[in-house]
Amino acid sequence: MHKMKEFHSGREAKEFLISRIVLEAQRENIPLSEVERKMLYFTESGWTLPDMTAVSEDFDRDYSRNKYEKKIAKLIGKAAKHDYKESRENYDAWWSAIRFLKREDHYISVMIRIADLRPAGDQLRLFGTALAIVICFTLVLFLSIKYQIDWSKYLGTKYDRAFFFWITGVCAATTYFLLRFIIGRNKRDDLYVKAVKAIVRFFHRA
Numbered sequence: 001m002h003k004m005k006e007f008h009s010g011r012e013a014k015e016f017l018i019s020r021i022v023l024e025a026q027r028e029n030i031p032l033s034e035v036e037r038k039m040l041y042f043t044e045s046g047w048t049l050p051d052m053t054a055v056s057e058d059f060d061r062d063y064s065r066n067k068y069e070k071k072i073a074k075l076i077g078k079a080a081k082h083d084y085k086e087s088r089e090n091y092d093a094w095w096s097a098i099r100f101l102k103r104e105d106h107y108i109s110v111m112i113r114i115a116d117l118r119p120a121g122d123q124l125r126l127f128g129t130a131l132a133i134v135i136c137f138t139l140v141l142f143l144s145i146k147y148q149i150d151w152s153k154y155l156g157t158k159y160d161r162a163f164f165f166w167i168t169g170v171c172a173a174t175t176y177f178l179l180r181f182i183i184g185r186n187k188r189d190d191l192y193v194k195a196v197k198a199i200v201r202f203f204h205r206a
Contacts, residue, residue, distance in 0.1 A: 005089070005092065005093040005096050006096060007096055009047070010043075010100065010101060010103070010104050011046075011047045013096070013098075013100040014040070014041060014097070014106060017040075017076075017094070017097050017098070017101075017108060017112075018040045018108070020090070020094070021040065021075050021076060021079055022037060023079065024076075024078050024079035024082065025075055030071075030075065035055055035058050035059050035062070035063065036059075036068060036071075036072075038055045039056070039068070039107065040072070040107070041108075042055075042106075043105060043107060044105045046105075046106070069110060069111050070114070072111040073111045073114035073115040074115070076111055076112055077115040077116075077117070080094055080117050094117070098112055
């Protein structure tokens with residue numbers, strides 16, 4: 001069992017994360033200007049680069065904050081995913097650094113939140129819980145159909161319909177969550193957009 005890397009300063013934690021982001025930009029062949037790289041050090045408190053005031057002014061003048069944050073968040077997501085597959089030690093170091101930086105106000109933490117990273121164990125627990133929910137509700141629906149259970153006898157017609165729609169909604173929401181882990185967020189969202197369009201076309205024709 002390896003020992004998780006410990007960081008003793010915000011500078012040390014930040015430099016580790018930035019090194020992984022820059023490496024991912026090189027791996028993806030995504031240009032990262034000096035201003036963009038230096039803005040990763042921006043903070044309202046704690047250590048930062050000596051020329052950060054000038055860098056911040058250049059950034060506000062020449063860059064779109066929204067586009068920059070999305071660009072860096074995308075690199076963070078890919079870098080963390082790469083380390084998760086290739087080096088458990090580096091992936092654990094990500095979380096050690098992220099937790100350390102939460103003690104202070106750092107701009108890079110904004111992009112990390114946008115990237116929506118989750119610890120490895122947290123991902124597995126969420127996946128397992130969601131899968132269990134889908135299995136349980138699918139089993140309820142299957143048994144209801146197989147044994148022709150009339151829920152209105154127990155819940156009343158009004159509540160029977162509500163129960164059915166509630167189960168359907170929970171299964172749909174949980175499936176939406178699971179697909180993120182199976183095919184990824186972007187492919188999942190594209191798939192749901194196509195499904196919604198198909199449903200709208202169907203009802204329009206009907």
